Amino acid sequence: MTAALRHYDPPSFSERLRDAHAMTRPLMLEIIDHACRHFPSLGQNGRTARVMRLLDAEAWADAALALMELELPTWQFRRIAYDEGEWHCALSRERELPDWLDAAVEARHADLSLALLSAFIEARALAADMSRPSVPSVRAPLDPLYEPVVCDNFG
Template sequence: MSLFSEPITADLSLRLQDAARVTIELMSDLIHNCCRRFPSQGQRGKTARVEALIKLGAWTDAALALLDLELPQWQVRRLAYDEGEWYCALSRERELPEWLDQSIETHHADLALAILSAFVEAQRITVPSSRPSVPSVERHADGFCQPMLSDNFA
């Protein structure tokens, strides 16, 4: 199974949108399918904190701690509540003016689910590509091009 495949993140995104609240099962599936650093040997304190928050059912704090562990380059740009929906915006460049920033924006009636939806989307777009950095060229020569001696010894 490859981590962060498009169908997995799409399925998780739909499950998060359709969920009424966060559950241990949903959080477990999200961690299993989207998190590459959890559990982190180098950051045992952060991993233990996420686990403790999940056990307590502190879903919003757990979502923010998971974001800090898994995507430290992403930060919460905005959390807002409007007409029954929580809006969450994550950004890599929080100090840029909002109109220049390419942030991820999600919304949900539950705050933790709004943050987790943005987290899954950020994970999806930050997946390292499996393509090589230098494009490859096919190595077969067709019949049209044939080598010929072109030295001029005169």
């Protein structure tokens, strides 16, 4: 199945990642299968092979970072912090902007790899929304009973 035909539902992935206690290989493969557009199309080049080696080694955080580098090259980490038992991750397209001007994507989880992947899923959904045109490409058909009327009162 092509990447264009696959169903991608970011809210369900976000909920699943939030409810997960630890990263597993099946969960990571499902995220790659459903949320990654570039990974399957690149075949087995060096970067995809690196991600697969990291998955085999169960290096979940490193695999998440490599996956983000592959899928979202224009996004960068703004912040990774550990506070009160949770990892807080923020991804941004404009990392050099002050915090109050930047529209960063933030996620948190007790497990670092799940926090990284939650931020990745949110950024991926935002990037997908941004790539859609803001103006429809096809005009809606006009109602046959529609007739414009001038309502100006010059009196």
